[in-house]
Amino acid sequence: MVKWILPDSPRKASFLEDWEKDFMMQRLEQDAGTAAGHVDYDDKFSIKSLTGVLSEWKLWLTIVCAWGNSIIIYAYTYTVPTIVVSLGYENAIAQLVTVPLYIAGVLSVLVFAWLADKHHVRWVFVVGPYSIALVGCVALLAIPAEGYAGVKYFFLFLIPIGAYAGIVSVLSWMGNNLAPSWKRAIGMAFVLTGTNLGGLVGSNIFIASQAPAYPLGYGLCLGVLCSAICAAGILAVAYRRINRKREAMNVEEIRAQYSDAELTQMGDKSPLFRYVL
Template sequence: MADIRRSDEKDEGVTEHVEDGGLKTDIVGVNENHLPEYHDKETQRILRKVDIRLIPMLTMLYVMSFLDRSNIGNANIAGMSEDLGLVGNQYNICLMVFFFTYALLEVPCNMMLKILRPSTWICIMMVSWGIIMTLQGIVQGYHGLIATRVMLGVAEAGFFPAASYLVTTWYCRFEVQRRLSVFYSASALAGAFSGILAYGIQHMDGAGGLEGWRWIFILEGLLTVAIGSTLHWTLPDSPETASFLQPWEREVLVRRLAEDAGTADGHVEMHDSFQWSSLKGPLTEWKLYLCIFIWWGNAIPVYGFTYTVPAIIVGLGYTSAVSQLLTVPLYISGVISVISISWLADKKQVRWSFVTYPYLVAAAGFLALLAIPHPKYPGLTYFFLFFIPIGIYPSLISLCSWIGNNLAPSWKRAIGMAMVVSGGNLGGLVGSNIFLSSQEPKYPLGYGLCFGMCVLASAGAVILKFGHQRVNKQRDAMTVQEIREKYTEQELMMMGDKSPLYRYVI
């Protein structure tokens, strides 16, 4: 694990008092650089300002993102398939095509994030997918629905990796996961909100001569456009340009990020320019391919679960409207799980165990659902459905934080995170095709495959742990003097996480 200097472990140097508007903080000098303490009261006050401005905004945006891609499940049980004349596996194909463009475009989108201002790029994406969602409400058949789902994947492709990367540019390594958990829990909130919203909107059946399920798409799409249009002015881009912070507050954030770059005896380049090695590095990193496989342990179950859980509850004997409401407690349990586990992971400064063990909880739920003789015990089935969001949501956010913690410099982190999200979300192609209507209410293929993926993903996290530990041990065997005799300071900075001074988070 990285050797992180805390506020009570000051290096020798000059202490500089910086005052602004009556506020004062101590900045401890290390060699020629003045670096701030991590846990002094003024730094915490600055972080609270960032939290208030950045995290609620990203949370709201992710609610809209996940809502707009998953509300098709709510629309389906409100009569969409019947009205559009979908037959056989056509509904599953409509779910699946979203992931082709969604996954393939995530790396180029995160490269655009490094070229444009994040607020500008995310604004463009959000307005685009809101328009497409609105148009999805007026499609007249199977081919129209296919077209809007493909284009929705294009428009939404860059949001999650962009938002995740943006968080890592504001916070130190063991401050990231609890922040990511808040905005990622929006996916669970979106599931809960989607059920409540769909319950109300589907009662608009006949308004304007349109079916109720069409209004689900239209109203949610228009809301997305309205919110997205404000982002150029409301979403902060970086600590260096944050207008809501005083100049000295921006300097504190920038300097503490430089200190927490993964190396106790050097620095990592935080504002590197694009080079072809920035693309080659992630593409040749075996650990990122393992992360993609671990991500599938989330992507396959979460998309299968999200798209199918309303139908599963209908199969327990409830009406469509009541089933919409009964999805809400499931997603709320996911929110509680991801936030509490992420808080603990940052406190313990560990990642691997908070990937592995929640996956095993989800695996236990899928195994139980596979064994229950449906629909004989509806209460027991509903109980074990809670194991799914409780297990798979925190596993993913722990993995996402782990990836962001261990990639440097900045271009490699942006491309590497997008690459894993891209490859990982290909699991949605599988997840959207394993809960087959012909197998309801038992869903042996869906429950069985999700169980196996959770177990394998859990094992993959253990392998990744040992891989990082092995590299850290090899680097520990070298002295700082030996390393500096072999490499220049500039070479060490540009090497990023490949620098022998760098230590991986475990």
């Protein structure tokens, strides 16, 4: 049903005014690469789009980056009420005490998303939030199992603050750097599928017999966050190197070598495309 109801692009949306279509197309061009006419939003599905996603090593690394959210948050969501109970709260009160933790996570998403858009950079707001969650895991792993309830509760805030904000930047970053539209659609579905597989791990690492210290749970979360931070750093370096190489190319020579249609079909492989950092 969606295939026939949902417009393929703002240009084909009959319910939009002309100025709304122009505005939305302008935003889409700004979201991916440069506004140089090489981002295609009317392309058709092809096997090339699928194989282009599966063979794109940067997307596999993006999944590792996204695990910094999915594995951590799945583990956190299933276990945090039990952790709060171990701090001395009764079961009913423990559920209420977890609410501020998630409110802090939501607020962090809004703050870091605004900062990323303001400074026109993504990778910093992946590494930064994940580093905050990393500090929380290190502290909870290092603090003695008995006592220090207030200190433990404070560090519990850092995990959702970092993990929730980090995944928003990861997904935005990925969407910015995929073109044309079919490659973006397939690529985002591919990465989200791989990301959600992290739930298989995250929901099974906080073992009841290890309460209240949970060395395996916090230790594995620590390792996952380190891997995600490294993956984000590698992606940032790779995107920067590709951009510099393309900046050194002569635009007139590129346009003499390729037609506008060919450049459009190349999507993010076009010499005119610039990756968002």
